[in-house]
Amino acid sequence: MVVLSLTQAWLWSNALLSLASALTLPSPNDLPKPKKYELTITWEKGAPDGVERDLFKINGQFPGPVLELTEGDSVEVHVKNKSPFNTTIHYHGIEMMGTPWSDGTPGLVQNHIQPGCDFLYKWKATQHGSYWYHSHTDLQIDDGLFGPIIIHPKPDTPNPYSLVTQDLVALDAIKSAEKHRYPLLLSDWRHTPSSQVWDIAEKSHIDLLCFDSILVNGKGKVDCLTSEQQAPLITRPQQTLLSRVNGSALSDKSCLPPNVLATLAEPGDLTPDPSVIPREIFNGCKATNAPLDVVKVVKSKNCDKEKWIMLDLIATFSMIQAQVSLDEIPLTIIAADGNYIEPKTAHSIPMVSGQRYTVIAKLEKPKKYTLRVSSTAEPQILFGSSVIDFQVEAEQQSPDPSVAYINERGANTTSDVVAFLPAQGKPFQAAPIPQAVDGTYKVVMRQAGATNHWALNTTPRPEYLDDALPLLLNPQPNVRNNYTATIPASQKWVDFIMLQPRSAPAHPVHFHGRHFYVIGQGQGAFNWTSTAQAAAALPGSFNLVNPPLRDTWSSLASQQGDTWLVVRRPNDNPGVWQVHCHIQSHLHGGMSMVLQEGVDALPPIPQEYRDPKCGA
Known part of the structure; x- marks a missing residue:
């Protein structure tokens, strides 16, 4: 028999009370409240480039308002469809970890939000960086249904700023710029709906x-x-x-x-x-002189020792690919598709639809600097611009126009202009990727019967998906066909070998649900059954150490012969996800496929998504 002294009994009693207190669940009032946004979609008149047409507005504006979050936030986005069209909202680049029902792909995870109805998307900001939200219905991106997402990193998230500079004043200025970053949405625009x-x-x-025209932030x-x-x-x-x-x-x-x-x-x-x-x-080009987007940056004479800006370049293009450059000011790229990279400084950046780059730049001379967006796509010479208006208190702005690094086709204006190479975007503090995978899937990107019809493999997207019970609510674990790849949860890492026959343009490939590593890309026929065989034969074409981590990546144009692209992706986020070309006419023309990933281990689907009140 153990006998406790009064002192021992008191200590044990307090220890038990402390334990009980630690195990007590917090009350609902103590839990972090979700960040809530309401997006009301309408169909109205607008004149982004000086020519009026019907377009989508969100909360009365085009583009839609920024969703500004902090890494770790719970998010609720209440979408009200007051337009005359069915729609959905997809959160481009957001991995939707554990919430596949909020990905916004019609027929796969939800039915359309019908006119007069609404839908509540719930997800968690498990990432940081720049993203965007947009319609995933028909060609509605082309009509303006999109807006930016900015997710600030948590204070303790490691960042690559010290690789840019060791100067404490500059580091403070960069951190200040991060808090006041500017999203710039870059889009090609038509006057015809x-x-x-x-x-x-x-x-x-x-x-x-x-x-x-080309628009920046809708102008x-x-x-x-x-x-x-x-x-x-x-x-x-x-x-x-x-x-x-x-x-x-x-x-x-x-x-x-x-x-x-x-x-x-x-x-x-x-x-x-x-x-x-x-x-x-x-035909029938008529020049306009509509106002451009202007980012006004003011340096305080007394408070700001240095002035840095952070820009989130977001390519919302329908079709084009472009070079982006800020006159006279080199840009240091610190993140690609929301993921920090080892910083690289360049004068221009190539971008395709869906991609994002976060850049920082030091401003010194007060002046109006032109940001240029020049299409490099062959079908058209197309270019646009916006203005970074840098002012310093009590100092006169230079009246001289800024000097361009690139011309209207995105070509360098002088031999010393340096363009960023996407393959240089190596992850900052990259986690090692496995050297072997559990599954390999080959996909052919092809034209399918007309220049506006496309497919991944041989089957375009089945139209019945839009009106059927969403596949996420009724997964088919045994389905494996030309449109659907079913990947069991036991396959932890998977390679996708994207094959492109001759005489095809470059395709910006976008994966929903999880980002991927770009481990190889090249010209010629892919005559191997696995990545390991190909890497052994062509070691210079593969990077299995620190490959770029992206959610959108461009294949190589294949006018001179076949090309191929290999991406490696974790299968740890069960759901029904889409893979597609992000050129809007290619996607609408059928260039997509479905991944049923780990549907044998799906999280429980909330009843509100199984039985939505309106829009199903």
């Missing part, structure tokens, strides 16, 4: 690769080039395409004409008919 564009494309069997202007101004900007590939049709020239919108685009049809395709395309789609 997307539904009309698609109807014309279907009738003509031609992808209508012609736009009217821009129409620029028209004379044939004399076009001439020095025409690239060799453009000239080659024009030579296919005698007497062809760029239109007054600087576009390859429809009869030239018709020559992109493959044997057996539907016969292109340029005659049904209204003239105004490719």
Whole structure:
């Protein structure tokens, strides 16, 4: 028998009380409250580049408002659809860890939000960096249904700033810039609503690769080039395409004409008919002088020892790829698709639809600097700009125009201009990736019967998915076909080998649900059954040590022969996810497929998503 003294009994009693207190669950009032946003979607008139048309607005604005969060936040986004169209909202680059029902892909995780209905998305900000939200229905991105997401890192999240500078004053200025970062949404824009564009494309069997302007944060202007101004900007590939049709020239919108685009049809395709395309789609350029987006940056004479800015470049393009540059000021890239990288300084950055880069820059001379966005896509010469207006208290701004690093086609203006190479974007504090995988899946990216029809493998996206019970609510664990890959939870890491036959453009490949490592890319036929075999044969084409970690990556154009891309991805987030080309006409034309990942280990789906009140 153990006998305790009064002192021992008192100590034990207090220890038990402390333990009981530690085990007591917090009351609901003590739990962190979710960050709540309400997005009301309407269909209204607007004139982003000076020409009025119908477009989507969110909370009365275009683009939509920024969702500004902190890493670790719980998030609730209440979407109210007051437009006349079905829609959904996808959170591009957000991995939706444990909440696959909030990914926003119609037919896969939810039904459309019908006009007059609403939908509540709930998820957790497990990441930090720049992202964006957008419609995942039809071609609604082309009509303005998108907005930025900025997720600030937690205070204790390691960052790469000390690799940029060791100076304490500069480090403080960079940290201050992070708190006041500027999202810049870059988009190509048409004066014709997307539904009309698609109807014309279907009738003509031609992808209508012609736009009217480039916008930054929903602002821009129409620029028209004379044939004399076009001439020095025409690239060799453009000239080659024009030579296919005698007497062809760029239109007054600087576009390859429809009869030239018709020559992109493959044997057996539907016969292109340029005659049904209204003239105004490719012709009739009328310059405007609409206001540009302006970022005003003010340096206090007394408080700011140094002034740095942080910009989140977000490519919301429908089709183009572009070079982005800030006149006279080198940009230091610190994050790609929301993931910190080892900092790289460059004068211009290539971007494709869906990608994001976070950059920092030191401002010294008070001046208005032009941010340039120049398309490098072959179908059209297209460019736009915005302004970084840097002012210093009590100092006169320089009246001189800023000097460009790139021209209207994204080409360097001098030999010493350095462009960022995406493969240089090595992760900051990268976790080791496995050298072997549990599964390998080959996917062919191909044109499918017309220049506006596309597929991954041989089957375009089944239309029935939009009106059926969402696959997440009724997964099919045994389905393996040309459109659906079912990956069991036992396959912890998986390789996707993306094959691209000859005579195809570059495709920005986007994976939902989890980011991926870009471990290899190259020209020529991929004649191996696994990545290991290919890496042994072509060691210089693979990086298995510190490959880029992305959610969107461009394949190589294959005009000169087959190309291939290999990505490695963890399978630790059970759900039904989509893989697709982020060129909007390619996605709408069928270039997507479904991944049923770990559906044998799905988390319990909340009843509110199994039986939504409106919009199912």
